[in-house]
């Protein structure tokens with residue numbers, strides 16, 4: 038862990054502005070990426086790391102331009118490979134606070150293999166997955182998260198593919214931290230980024246993001262004023278999962294093992310009956326159900342859905358090296374060169 | 384030690400042990416070569432495994448071999464043809480007979496020449512009974528029954544007893560070459576220290592084989608090979624892959640950096656990753672990635688974050704790494720990419736050797752993407768060239784490709800152990816807190832940018848694959864800037880030529896023929912050229928280790944000769960590269976694509992031909 042800024046009283050606290058780079062921002066006006074950038078900078082200002090301890094590492098895509106706008110160490114890499122590059126950076130220097138940024142194509146299509154393996158290894162980093170359900174940078178082709186039937190430039194008659202749910206992929210790979218937010222909800226995204234950073238291990242943060250140009254309104258049911266409160270549930274560990282304009286809807290477990298949306302006050306349902314969220318339970322079953330909910334049948338779950346204690350790959354790597362160093366008689370290259378069968382010629 | 388019928392002094396001897404994969408021939412061969420090295424001979428060895436782990440028993444495809452060449456003089460190759468072949472079954476005889484010298488000695492395990500085994504090996508009649516082997520000195524030994532007999536009271540089960548039979552042949556060959564048994568006895572004691580019964584059994588069989596050879600009249604003579612005149616020092620045997628791993632580790636130590644290796648297993652490169660993975664005690668971080676792309680990408684990430692990073696692979700893996708290699712060129716990060724070449728294309732001949740990735744290494748990337756390429760030439764000099772690749776990568780802030788091949792990677796030879804203080808210190812241009820830093824500002828001599836390692840206060844910056852403005856390092860699509868940056872990337876690699884040794888020629892400056900080679904063919908080319916030189920032929924050798932850029936004196940050296948022949952285990956890639964670089968010089972070629980190294984015999988024949996042509 039890096040030293041905290043707050044530990045030294047004469048260093049003044051950083052503000053979001055301190056994380057803004059001087060690069061000209063190239064995202065389209067109205068793109069959801071702007072909001073995410075603000076949220077992350079706010080979160081960083083609130084966190085205890087020094088500026089130089091952040092490494093922000095991205096792939097290729099509109100979203101992956103992110104590091105250029107951050108006044109931290111940054112690496113804009115190649116399409117799909119950010120998870121692998123970030124993994125290497127974290128192992129080389131476990132004191133760094135590594136934040137990986139990818140689009141849905143970058144993380145789940147070309148980079149799908151690296152994504153699941155990063156999660157499986159549980160490398161201590163935060164993966165921000167900007168999900169706009171489209172390829173933005175290449176101007177509007179369907180992505181692995183595009184809805185079935187979606188018409189795009191490469192699916193003029195509608196796609197015939199089923200989309201991934203990033204949460205299911207993450208949990209299938211053994212994820213210990215999964216959270217979901219919305220580009221427009223700065224407060225929630227800021228809180229989630231902080232929680233993700235606090236978590237030891239790979240934290241997946243899926244941010245539902247609007248691409249105003251190629252997939253405008255993909256998430257409208259949960260962003261429009263008229264519908265959003267009825268179709269989102271913001272969940273928090275230890276709190277009942279209540280939502281709706283009237284704050285009178287809740288989730289209960291049905292007899293068939295499926296979640297059911299109920300109205301408090303109807304059919305004898307009281308607040309007590311509503312499920313309380315347990316983000317820390319190891320068993321992923323409920324987290325899977327919660328993160329799989331889709332509107333309009335269900336509200337879309339936002340917030341930290343899964344946050345289970347774990348030991349990260351990099352911690353284990355450092356520990357293993359220390360343990361072996363302590364017991365091995367080989368302390369230097371000279372020792373190694375002269376180990377085993379050798380003979381002298383004189 | 385023993386009474387000799389007749390002793391024949393030999394300059395050098397080649398022995399090939401062969402049998403089924405389970406017959407323990409690798410161990411037998413290694414024991415003999417270690418003993419010979421300890422005795423003071425120079426040795427070169429080469430294992431020859433079947434590609435399948437469990438190839439059908441008794442078939443030619445399942446034969447595992449181990450060839451070793453030891454001598455009173457310097458030995459550069461494992462030898463073309465064997466003086467002695469040990470064949471544990473008919474398949475081994477069938478597969479290896481063509482590699483036995485005319486009138487050489489063949490030791491067979493007679494017990495294994497059953498109808499069933501003969502059929503599996505594809506023999507129509509028993510070669511031990513007809514006159515096919517009449518020209519050889521054939522020694523038939525009932526190795527299986529003699530081993531059984533010897534261990535009948537050992538208390539071991541049949542399976543364990545049969546496992547000892549390789550020691551019987553080892554004992555026989557020890558007697559033939561007047562070698563002491565003590566090294567192998569020590570080895571057996573160490574290896575089976577938990578099983579005293581097994582220790583006793585193996586030692587007993589080893590002696591029995593030795594005594595058997597002494598007793599039977601089948602051996603009309605035995606050979607003696609005097610120790611070689613070898614430079615003073617402490618020695619060990621080392622394979623090319625181990626030497627590569629150690630060279631990388633030595634470079635990390637001399638650069639005072641932590642070593643990170645991101646890699647994905649692939650024959651014949653895997654042992655490098657395995658060797659590094661075993662060295663947690665020296666702080667080596669190995670990352671077995673999900674594929675070769677992740678292998679190089681984790682290494683690039685580690686390099687960005689301040690480790691000395693490497694990735695190891697073979698041809699198909701190098702193909703997967705190309706896009707990321709371009710990123711390393713663009714971001715000017717130090718990185719060593721080791722490619723242990725094998726027979727291609729595609730999965731090709733995984734366990735066989737070839738030099739056919741040369742042009743892939745020099746040119747195989749998108750865009751104008753120059754990267755230094757160097758090649759090792761013997762098992763032990765993999766250490767030196769791995770160190771050199773690392774030194775160039777770190778001093779010049781660039782990815783470097785190190786080429787070795789399956790032949791030198793698996794081959795072994797005695798190696799004079801260096802001390803770490805003999806090796807140069809490596810100083811990477813690391814930027815410090817408080818420095819005036821711009822991501823793409825360059826130092827004058829090498830035009831390298833500085834390495835600002837994340838965590839260093841005040842040096843926060845962004846790099847990436849998009850074209851950057853020189854100096855400030857912001858993204859730029861300005862046409863003139865791309866020209867400037869492309870020119871700089873080219874110049875940076877050219878400048879490596881100032882930091883490498885000049886090309887040296889073995890032989891006269893005015894010889895009629897200059898032989899040119901590169902990388903792992905060194906041993907065969909050197910032996911062939913030396914033998915011809917001894918016959919007073921006018922021939923010299925220029926062998927290349929620095930491929931891209933070439934040593935500065937290359938044009939001058941090549942310009943001195945009227946006839947130049949470029950020999951390589953591919954279809955002429957180095958020749959093509961030299962032709963395009965030196966357009967006024969004419970190059971002849973000698974090429975081979977059989978998954979096998981050259982033989983000294985074929986090379987001499989070709990060189991003689993050229994020497995005779997007017």
Ligand SMILES: Cc1ncc(C[n+]2csc(CCOP(=O)(O)OP(=O)(O)O)c2C)c(N)n1
Pocket residue numbers: 097098099100101116139140141142143144167169171172173174175180
């Ligand atoms: C090897 C490679 N293949 C393809 C591309 C082209 N490409 C760049 S970004 C991209 C998809 C971007 O979509 P996403 O990752 O969802 O990011 P977004 O732009 O939507 O933020 C593609 C196909 C590339 N740059 N490199």
Ligand code: SF4
Pocket residue numbers: 063064065067068069070099100169173174247248249250251
């Ligand atoms: S194309 Fe879409 S995703 Fe890309 S910057 Fe514009 S709005 Fe954002």
Ligand SMILES: [Mg+2]
Pocket residue numbers: 098140141142167168169170171172173180
């Ligand atoms: Mg996208």
